[in-house]
Amino acid sequence: xxxxxxxxxxxxxxxxxxxxxxxxxxxxxxxxxxxxxxxxxxxxxxxxxxxxxxxxxxxxxxxxxxxxxxxxxxxxxxxxxxxxxxxxxxxxxxxxxxxxxxxxxxxxxxxxxxxxxxxxxxxxxxxxxxxxxxxxxxxxxxxxxxxxxxxxxxxxxxxxxxxxxxxxxxxxxxxxxxxxxxxxxxxxxxxxxxxxxxxxxx
Amino acid sequence: xxxxxxxxxxxxxxxxxxxxxxxxxxxxxxxxxxxxxxxxxxxxxxxxxxxxxxxxxxxxxxxxxxxxxxxxxxxxxxxxxxxxxxxxxxxxxxxxxxxxxxxxxxxxxxxxxxxxxxxxxxxxxxxxxxxxxxxxxxxxxxxxxxxxxxxxxxxxxxxxxxxxxxxxxxxxxxxxxxxxxxxxxxxxxxxxxxxxxxxxxxxxxxxxxxxxxxxxxxxxxxxxxxxxxxxxxxxxxxxxxxxxxxxxxxxxxxxxxxxxxxxxxxxxxxxxxxxxxxxxxxxxxxxxxxxxxxxxxxxxxxxxxxxxxxxxxxxxxxxxxxxxxxxxxxxxxxxxxxxxxxxxxxxxxxxxxxxxxxxxxxxxx
Numbered sequence: 425x426x427x428x429x430x431x432x433x434x435x436x437x438x439x440x441x442x443x444x445x446x447x448x449x450x451x452x453x454x455x456x457x458x459x460x461x462x463x464x465x466x467x468x469x470x471x472x473x474x475x476x477x478x479x480x481x482x483x484x485x486x487x488x489x490x491x492x493x494x495x496x497x498x499x500x501x502x503x504x505x506x507x508x509x510x511x512x513x514x515x516x517x518x519x520x521x522x523x524x525x526x527x528x529x530x531x532x533x534x535x536x537x538x539x540x541x542x543x544x545x546x547x548x549x550x551x552x553x554x555x556x557x558x559x560x561x562x563x564x565x566x567x568x569x570x571x572x573x574x575x576x577x578x579x580x581x582x583x584x585x586x587x588x589x590x591x592x593x594x595x596x597x598x599x600x601x602x603x604x605x606x607x608x609x610x611x612x613x614x615x616x617x618x619x620x621x622x623x624x625x626x
Numbered sequence: 627x628x629x630x631x632x633x634x635x636x637x638x639x640x641x642x643x644x645x646x647x648x649x650x651x652x653x654x655x656x657x658x659x660x661x662x663x664x665x666x667x668x669x670x671x672x673x674x675x676x677x678x679x680x681x682x683x684x685x686x687x688x689x690x691x692x693x694x695x696x697x698x699x700x701x702x703x704x705x706x707x708x709x710x711x712x713x714x715x716x717x718x719x720x721x722x723x724x725x726x727x728x729x730x731x732x733x734x735x736x737x738x739x740x741x742x743x744x745x746x747x748x749x750x751x752x753x754x755x756x757x758x759x760x761x762x763x764x765x766x767x768x769x770x771x772x773x774x775x776x777x778x779x780x781x782x783x784x785x786x787x788x789x790x791x792x793x794x795x796x797x798x799x800x801x802x803x804x805x806x807x808x809x810x811x812x813x814x815x816x817x818x819x820x821x822x823x824x825x826x827x828x829x830x831x832x833x834x835x836x837x838x839x840x841x842x843x844x845x846x847x848x849x850x851x852x853x854x855x856x857x858x859x860x861x862x863x864x865x866x867x868x869x870x871x872x873x874x875x876x877x878x879x880x881x882x883x884x885x886x887x888x889x890x891x892x893x894x895x896x897x898x899x900x901x902x903x904x905x906x907x908x909x910x911x912x913x914x915x916x917x918x919x920x921x922x923x924x925x926x927x928x929x930x931x932x933x934x935x936x937x938x939x940x941x942x943x944x945x946x947x948x949x950x951x952x953x954x955x956x957x958x959x960x961x962x963x964x965x966x967x968x969x970x971x972x973x974x975x976x977x978x979x980x981x982x983x984x985x986x987x988x989x990x991x
Contacts, residue, residue, distance in 0.1 A: 444893035449733030449749025458723055474680055484725045492729035493756045495890055557677050564678070578645035579678070585640040586647055597636075604639035611674040 439504045446494040454491050461505060462487070465512040468580045472516035472561050474554075478523075482515045502573060503591060509576040510569075517565050520558050556614060563613040564606075571606040574599050631657070635664055642671035734842040740867035741847040743874035743899035748838045750892070751779075751881045755831050757890060762827040766887045767880075770819065773830060775880050777822035780834045781815045782876055783841060786869050789857045792840045795833050796821060807861030841873070871906045874899065879959040894952045897927065904951050907958040907985075912936050914984050919977040922946040925954050936981060945973030947981060958985050 445453035465486050469479035486508060489496060497507050564575060577588035578599075589599035634657040640646050641654045658665045733742075733749035755776070762773045770778060784796060796818055801810050822830040846853045846866045853867035862869075878895050885892035894900055904925050912934065915921075920937030921944060935943060948970035949957070957967045964982035971978050 440893070445896065447750050447753050447893055448746040448896055448899075449731070449753070450746075450896070451727060451732045454726060455723060458726075462722065471678070471680060480721065483722045487722050487726035488729040491726045492753075494753050495757045498891065500891065553677070553680075557680050560674065560677050575643075578640060579643040579675070583645060584647045585645045588645070600636050600640060603643070603645070604636065607639040607642060607671050607674060610678070611670050614674060614677070 436499060436503070440499045442504065443494060443497060443499055446490065454487065457490060457504065457508075458487055461508045464505065464581055465508055468509055468512040468576075469516040469519075471580070472513060472558075473519055473523075478516070478519050482512055482519060485515050486512045502569075505581060505591075506573045506576050509580050510572055513561070513576070513580070514565050517558070517561050520561070524555075524558065560610055560614060563610050567606050567609065571602045571609075574602040575606050578603055631661060631664065634658075634661075635667070638664065638668050638671055641668065642675045734839065737842055737847045738850045738853065738867075740850060740853055740902075741842060741870045743895060743902050744838075744847075744870050744877065745842055746895060746899055747874040747877035747881070748835070748842070750895075751776075751877055752831075752835060754881050754884060754890070754892065755827075757888065758827065758884075761888060764884075764887050767883045772884050772887065773823065773827045774819045775884055776827070776830050776834050777819045778815045779877060779880055780822065780830065780837060781818035782811075783834070783837055783873055784814070784818075785811075785859045786857075786866075786873060787837055787841055789859050789869070790841065790844045790846055790866070792837065792844060795837045811860050838877075841870075846870075868906055871902050875903050875907075875955070875959065878903075879956075879961065882956075882961070894955075900927070900951050900955070903955050907955065907988075908934050908936070910988065911958065911981075911985050914988065915981060918980055918984070919944045919974065921973075921977050921981045923981065924948045925951050927951045937977075943973070944977035945971065945975070945981075947971055947978050954985075957982065958988055960986060960988075962986065 442453050442457060446457070462483060465483050466479045469482035470476065473479060473482070489511065490508065497504060564572065567575065573592055574585070574588050577583040577591055578585055583591065585599045585603055586596055588603075589596045592599065594602075630653070634654055637646060637650050637654055641651070646654065654668075658668055730752065731749070734745040737745050758772055763771045766772050766775045780796060784794065788794070799814060799817065801813050801817075805813070822833070841847060847870065850867065853870065854865050856863055857866050857869060859869050862872075864872075874895070878892075882892045884890075895903065908923065908925070915936045916938070918937040920935050920939070920941055922933050922935050924933040924946065926948060927950070937944075950968065953962065953967050953969070956962045957964070964979065964986045967982060967986075969978075969982070
């Protein structure tokens with residue numbers, strides 16, 4: 425099977441066929457799904473977790489879920505690409521939250537802070553930015569599905585808004601509007617965090 | 627274009643995530659230089675995206691500066707990223723796949739082609755039952771809920787299991803010898819449902835899955851020459867290979883029943899398996915129609931030009947029927963009324979309707 429890089433009108437039927445093989449327990453279908461979308465799933469996970477090891481865990485969970493419960497994906501509701509991307513994002517946000525909880529539990533232990541991978545500027549600044557980033561990703565995970573799909577295609581999967589529109593089967597203007605509404609909502613969530621404690625995993 | 631304030635404003639979010647095609651990408655910076663409102667909005671959205679990136683602070687240009695247009699080659703980014711990874715750290719791929727594959731059994735490997743549809747149908751129903759917790763009481767068909775439907779499959783598969791000497795999973799039958807096959811079939815299902823309703827759905831699924839695995843582990847599932855011997859199962863004397871195809875047919879039809887009841891679209895079996903189901907159903911239908919007015923039946927999607935004349939050899943073909951393979955199977959499985967199934971028809975309508983009515987009345991599942 426060939427999964428085209430450029431979105432095409434055939435994508436839905438490719439997803440339908442791949443899903444059919446997954447349902448009927450065809451291992452090679454899982455390999456193809458991984459070859460086509462493994463890099464995207466890892467990219468999403470790394471961007472949220474900043475950790476290759478965490479991204480590995482997320483990828484394992486995502487593809488295990490696709491294999492064990494293929495009916496979780498419904499080709500009538502969207503593409504496999506966006507479904508996997510959104511699932512990876514949700515799992516990655518969960519991973520960071522649970523990390524944050526552990527970190528909080530181990531607050532007395534100073535070393536926990538230094539254990540954060542890829543520490544950038546100063547430890548304190550990093551932690552604040554990480555919390556704001558988690559806040560944003562949490563807000564992104566809670567956007568309406570129609571907006572989330574466009575964000576995932578345009579931001580994580582590297583599509584132009586026009587390509588995203590084709591892939592989602594919506595007018596270009598709608599894709600632009602959804603992307604804009606989504607991003608403005610995210611920007612607003614930073615200015616006015618709903619519940620910072622939630623993002624820290626309290 | 628630079629004065630198109632509203633137009634550019636609409637593009638700012640796409641610009642901020644770097645999702646502009648080249649033509650649009652040129653317009654944005656020109657307008658931002660002239661328009662403070664848009665520039666402020668652009669910076670606000672861009673700052674949000676940098677935080678999403680996890681690279682707060684001003685743009686370094688390292689990670690997809692938004693001004694970069696996405697032309698065709700740049701948009702190969704996803705594929706390119708995939709190849710980079712494939713070349714570099716593919717150590718993870720095996721780990722991810724291996725752990726994913728442990729989460730559910732693949733369809734039983736190593737079976738002969740006649741048993742492959744059953745192996746796939748079993749895997750398909752196993753995928754479906756993952757969606758059932760909390761919904762086992764959903765009415766499905768007849769007066770069965772989802773739990774009873776699986777219990778019925780335990781009873782239905784058992785007839786072949788007995789013929790192949792696979793150990794019984796249900797309490798022994800109380801049905802007197804000599805009971806007509808169709809009636810015995812119903813009694814056995816009623817017994818199985820009563821028995822399984824006293825257990826949990828998970829236990830019933832485990833019983834069904836274990837029996838299915840036993841069937842697929844028999845020498846007859848793996849060796850076509852062993853499967854060529856005839857066996858009488860529920861009144862049908864057919865090669866064991868055909869009985870395996872019938873098991874696949876039934877497992878799929880009941881999975882489809884459950885899916886319909888739950889609003890889940892169950893895909894049809896893989897094409898090569900669907901074709902096996904169609905061919906067997908046509909053969910059985912042909913026997914039932916041996917002295918009927920002959921009709922040419924074409925099932926689309928099977929090998930091109932494949933058609934079967936069903937009916938008497940003594941008369942000219944009275945009609946032509948064309949059916950989709952899934953519709954044909956649903957008709958033969960009793961899931962379509964003969965006048966409801968989508969079909970193409972030319973020629974004598976009565977002859978064609980007789981074929982459809984006979985197909986729907988086979989009642990072999």
